[in-house]
Amino acid sequence: MSTTPLMARRPGRYPVPRRAHPVRGWWRDASGLTAWLSLLFVVALWVAGRGLQNLGSVSGFLTSAGRLAGLLSADLLLLQVLLMARIPWVERSYGQDELARRHRLAGFTSITLMGTHVVLITVGYAVTDRSGLVSEAWDLVTTDPGMLLATAGTAALVMVAITSVRAARRRLRYESWHLLHLYAYLGAGLALPHQLWTGADFTSSTAATVFWWSAYATAAAAILVFRLGMPVWLNLRHRLVVERVVPEARGVVSIHLRGRRLDRLPVAAGQFFLWRFLHGTGWTRGNPFSLSAAPDGTRLRITAKDLGDGSRRLATVPAGTRVLFEGPYGRLTESVRSGRKVTMVASGVGITPLRALLEALPYRPGEAVLLYRARNEGQLLFRHELDALAARRGIRVHYLLGRRGRGRVSWLPAQYGAAAGETILQYLVPDIAEHDVYVCGPDAWTEAVIASARGAGVPRSHIHSERFGW
Incomplete structure (x- = not known):
């Protein structure tokens, strides 16, 4: 472990032209409330369509319960x-991490209800x-x-759904998983005609028709505007190209x-952002990379x-290559910060x-304070930049080097x-309970850091994380 000087030798800050968008607290509440109200309204439509009255017989119970499951799905x-x-x-x-978790939960619940x-x-x-x-199933389908x-x-x-199971995701490249995941839009679109032509609950009343x-x-509008329209507009406006590619360490490059x-x-x-470099094979597949400056x-x-494959080919991208991007995404920004003091905890990239x-x-x-975990000094990225930044701005830096314990x-x-993680955390940062803690690393490692921060007295709302999982 090594530590850089506490006080800055050269006062000053780097110029940053644009600050993070503020996060309004009511945005999260309004979004969550809207989702729950939509589910309650679906149940209300089912009740209004004689859903409860049809539960009296065996066949009525099965078909009425099936209708409700289909509507919720x-x-x-x-x-x-x-x-x-x-x-x-x-x-x-919410941030992409939490949205992805909720997306998976909604997806698995939806496919279960559909079945x-x-x-x-x-x-x-x-x-x-x-x-x-x-024979009944065949007649229904045909x-x-x-x-x-x-x-x-x-x-x-x-x-x-199958390719989203954790065990399946581990066997897939990110690029392949992302491509397969786009079939969810196809599935949603192909289900619509059936819902309109044979789903009485979709057309049983004016309220139902308007709602669905x-x-x-x-x-559809959200996809067209935010997944397609905004990226097209931003790319036409900013026209990004590769200026140079710089090796940082073995298997790591900066673009x-x-x-x-x-x-x-x-x-x-x-x-x-999600990046697409218009060079060589595989340029159509987007890959997520954070800004490193x-x-x-x-x-x-x-x-x-x-x-x-997506990240490996970046080392061969020539200068002048056009770059398409989607974003920016993520809430690991100043906008979630609650106080002046900050501790950054990072692992590897x-x-x-x-x-x-x-x-x-x-x-x-x-x-x-920066706590940077790596196996050895050769795997520390931006070592010279971090030391210079620490000297300039008075950052306390601790490099935590060595193999993982078994x-x-x-x-x-x-x-x-x-030694307990919270004990070491309090030793390295005695006033850690007064800090906002930003964490970025692999899933299990990040969970361990968060648990130690909570044990050291950091409020959950003051812990902000970004993970590598997908």
């Missing part, structure tokens, strides 16, 4: 689309018609309007980018580690957004032995 599917639509105020309120809908409706119709399950399309849509959604058409229109009117790009230190209005810099934040955030000498999950190197 459809609403959750649209909410799932909205969660990943990159709506700015939603994204800044329940299919089973209950099929069994209910079979009881009514006194037919076999297989004779009901829109059912063939709905079956194809269901198959697409099931494929997305509005819900589908809102989801320096230039463009037009970058002082007008609404980005803050700590955020990330504070935006200064003239240049951007990202840093990537070789973790797959997780230093990238935190290095940018250390450059951009306002603080006095002694009010910022037999327990800890964010500390093995030489700290069985």
Whole structure:
């Protein structure tokens, strides 16, 4: 472990032309309330459509319960689309990590309810018609309007759900997973004709018709505006190109980018973009990389580690290559900060957004601490930049070097032995309870840091994290 001087030798700050957008507290509450109200309204529509009255018989119970499961599944599917639509105020309120978790929860719940809908409706119709399950299912698929399309849509959604299971994600490259995940939009679109042609609950009343058409229109508009329209506009406006590629360490490179009117790009230190470099094969697949330097209005810099085909090819991208981007995304910015003192805790390439934040955030000498975990000195990124920044701005830096300990999950190197993480954290940062703590690293490691910070007295609302998981 090494520590840089506490006081700055050269006072001053780096120029940062644009600060993070403020996060309004009511944005999060309003977004969550809207989602829950939509689910309650769906139940109310089911009740108004004689959902409760039809529970008296076995067939009525099965088909009515199946209808409710289908309605909730459809609403959750649209909410799932909205969660990943990159709506700015939603994204800044929750952050991509939490939105992704909620997206997965809504998705798995939706596909479970969809399966329940299919089973209950099929069994209910079979009881009514006194037919076999297989023949009843075949008749439904081949004779009901829109059912063939709905079956194809269901198959697409099931494929997305299977590839979203953690065990399956581990076997897929990010680029492949991202491409397969786009089939969720196809599944949602193919389900619509069935819902309109044979779903009486969609057209049983004016309120139902207005609600469902509005819900589908809102989801489609969000995708068109925020996933397609805004990226097209920003790319046409700023026209980013690669200026140079700089090796930082083994398997790690920094890409320096230039463009037009970058002082007008609404980005803050700590955020990330989805990048597409228009060179060689695989340029159509987007990859998420954080800014590794504070935006200064003239240049951007990202840093990537070789973790797959998408990041590996960056080392060969020539100067002048056009770059397409989506974003900025992420709430690991100044906007979530609650006080003056900050502690940054990074592991490996997780230093990238935190290095940018250390450059951009306002603080006095002694009010910022960096804890940087790496296996050895050769794996420390930006060592010289961090030391220079620490000397200039009075940052306390602790490099936590060494292999991980065996037999327990800890964010500390093995030489700290069985010492509790919160004890070491309080030793390194005695006033840690007064700090905002920013954390970036692998999932399990980040959870260990958060647990130690909570044990050291840091309020949960003062802990801000960005993770590598997808």
